[in-house]
Amino acid sequence: MANSKYEYVKAFERENYLLPETYIVIRVDGKGFHKFSQHYNFAKPNDLQALQVMNAAALEIMKRYSDVQLAYGDSDEYSFLLRRKCDLYERREMKLCTLFASLMATFYTLFWNKAHPERPIELEQVPTFDARAVSYPSFEIVRDYFSWRQVDCHINNLYNTTFWGLVKKGMTPQEAEQRLSGTVSSDKNEILFKDCGVNYNNEPEIYKKGTILVREFDEYKSEATPVTAVSSRQRQKQDKLRRKARIEKVHVDIINNNPWWDARPWLRE
Template sequence: MKFDELDDKMRVYENSQDRCVLPNMYIVARIDGRSFTKLTKEVHKFKAPFDEKFRDLMVETVKHLMNCGFNVIYGFTESDEISLLFHLKETVFSRKTRKYISILAGEASAKFSSLLGDAGAFDCRLSELPNKQLVEDYFRWRNEDAHRNALNAHCYWRLRKDNFSQSEATSKIEGMSTADKNELLFQYGINFNDLPNWQKRGIGIYWIDSKKESFNPKTKEKVIVNRRELFTDFELPMRDDYNQFIKEIIERSEKPNH
């Protein structure tokens, strides 16, 4: 059998599960750390419940993903997860889902591992959303998940520091209302509202236009140039304001030259 015949024969099996995201569907990728509790709490012992070094590793991983060949208009990270919103007209790899999933998981794992100096693996899944409202709701969901997780994490680790066992701390906060959890922290002298917003709302990364001073070697003069760069936002809004924030990012991306 000639190679071309063999190639055609076998590629049918390799490509049989290929599917593409339909045009005019918004693509959102969620990339999650695999076994990160063990990696960050046992192997590398980052501070609990939040560690600025780990936060910065995740932010740099998001920035890498937004610069690795896809047209990503917004990135969001909380804890060990990342969400990416692609431009509506993104067509790279013909919108094949297997390409997006495998490349994003691989790029995230490689970048994070190189920054950490140890192996850290991520998985990836895609949401295919038919309208802007669902995109807004997706990111509001992750934003509010960050708030819930932050409250639980602060309660859990405060109890652990007070010599509660893992099971005792988990059992104590299980089923508690939000008000009760806030009261628990207050009893330890912690006002949850005063904690850093990046812990409670997650972190947004998006493109902004900026002006930078540069040098023209031909005229030997200083000039001002327009540049597009990534901005890291540690003060994201919440609830309806966050919906509006996401809506504006989408609408800005749909203008010419974006």
């Protein structure tokens, strides 16, 4: 209805454009995944197949959008780093958030059904996600953001591993919670080893450190030209190069790991 008398309603719409020349991080979180995991009988403390479904969904998003340089995920969340010069959807916050949340829900359902044909997604419990987009002015803050998420992964996983270790040894959930009240990391490691016979250092890296998906370039050339000065043809060429870059999946410690970050200068672009 272009140019109709009803078009005035568009004047009520408001867009929030994320700041240009800043890094964008979009974090997608599962909504109500506690009930979701109970409904589909997730293994405790970690369900490897569920994590693999999350990783597959995040990887598919990275394949479709070359502006995503890195993604980090654990449990029911994933954080996507969009390059500083990204102009996807003109950097409109609502567009980006709804896009990533809906794609994650769609791909999660698709890959879940492929992995679990015996228990497909049911209408009573469908996977839903929300998303937030944040602009960060410096790469140092970006590194601190991903360090924060990995620290959070470690803290939560150590607690959950110890909690469920005690429950499996015969404690009630209430007793296990009380046993862990006021403990620090060293206490939990000792409880795990002495009471549960588990050496936390031997737990799979995917549980302790989460999963990192990162674009890797064999030959990298800096995109030093300001985005406003890049022609449409140049943009297409750069996009093609990014799409050709392989996406690696790793489980490494990125907290304060300067060499890991410094070896990938394209993450700063």
